[in-house]
Amino acid sequence: MNNSELKNKFNLFTFNIVIIPLIGILFLILLIFILSDTPLDALYFFFLGPFRNVISFGNMLNAAVPFILGALGIIIAVKSGSLNLGGEGQVYLGAFIACITALSGSLGIFSAVIALLAGSLCSGAAAAISGLCKAKWNTSELITTFLISCAVIPIINFLVTGPFLDPETSLISTRKISENMRFSLILKPSNLNTSVFLAVFFVFLVNIFLYKTKLGYEFRIAGNNELFASYGGINTKLNTITAMAMSGALYGFAGGIAVLGTHYAVIKDFSSGLGWSGLTVALIAGFSPAAVIPCAVFLAWVNSGARIAMQNTGLTYEVAHIVQAFIFLLSTSIAVKNFLNKRKKTNG
DSSP states (O other), rough: HHHHHHHHHHHHHIIIIHHHHHHHHHHHHHHHHHHHHHHHHHHHHHGGGSSHHHHHHHHHHHHHHHHHHHHHHHEEEEEEEOOOOOOOHEEEEEEEHHHHHHOOSTHHHHHHHHHHHHHHHHHHHHHHHHHHHHHHOOOOOHHHHHHHHHHHHHHHHHHHHHTOOOOOOOBBOOOOGGGSSOOOOTTSSSSBBBBHHHHHHHHHHHHHHHHHHHHHHHHHHHOOOOHHHHTTTTTTTHHHHHHHHHHHHHHHHHHHHHHHIISSSSTTTTTTTHHHHHHHHHTTTTOGGHHHHHHHHHHHHHHHHHHHHHSSSOTTTHHHHHHHHHHHHHHHHHHHHHHHHHHHHHOO
16 A cells, blocks of 8 residues: 555545544534524533533443444444445344343353343344345345344334233333343443443454454455455355344344343333444444544434433434434545445446
8 A cells, every 4th residue: 555545544534533523513513503592501511411420421431332333343344345224123133132032041141141142143144134135146235234124123122012021110121131141330320331341342353353364354355346356266255244244243232232231121112223323433433443432432422412401401302313414424425435436446
């Protein structure tokens, strides 16, 4: 890689993790002045609310954990030349399988590990179906992952509200898992728990996998030019299935962690938005594992700030969704432009 290419990569990386969030913040300030009757109060609670006390700060960091894992799942898929749009259903599926596995177990931490693995495997299998369809019939994984997700969510909703509903709670949820299967809290009385260390560990693990292993190298080669990779003896079809399975497994792991670390049960539709948030974080990070943590914390801060501002002023929580959509639009436009430029160079 020559100096010009390194400079372009650095400029793109800086634009993604600095300029785009900054533009998002400026857009947020503009929205607050337009939508709020007390804009100065709303700005205070939005920007400083998540840092006012231990509960708000810990909950903000805890909210970033599934964003990190989802973003890593997206990055693995993208690096291999695919895109996983089924995160919503995969998080929900992983959470449900992990929950019912934990409820049926009685071995404490050992059952919790099995529950997390079971949730990850089921979500990985769901994503692998899309990888298989792409590898065998060249079916767009964007369509199949999204459709499978749309099918999975109502099925789990039926199970949560029917056979697995806990009649003793006012929430529409399953029974809670036992205390000896839960992640330990580390910043009481917030929800922040030891799963945050697992999320950080997976960031390093995915980075090592993609840039220090043979399979990760094959993923990246196929993602840059699948035809060249196949001519080089790389089994691109098998790698497509494998990458999609790994992507779904990380989403499922995020769902399992949400159950064992935060909610202790599957609450109906609790995971809504987590799949798209993971994609947003991956886009802001420029599909770089090294940038996932600060980008996930940034998005968690936006969501937390909007919630606190809503509780203390007349600002609507939808402001967070608008800002996220705006950032998503900016990041996607850059990603699409780079993708088209890459294809143009490949074909030219």
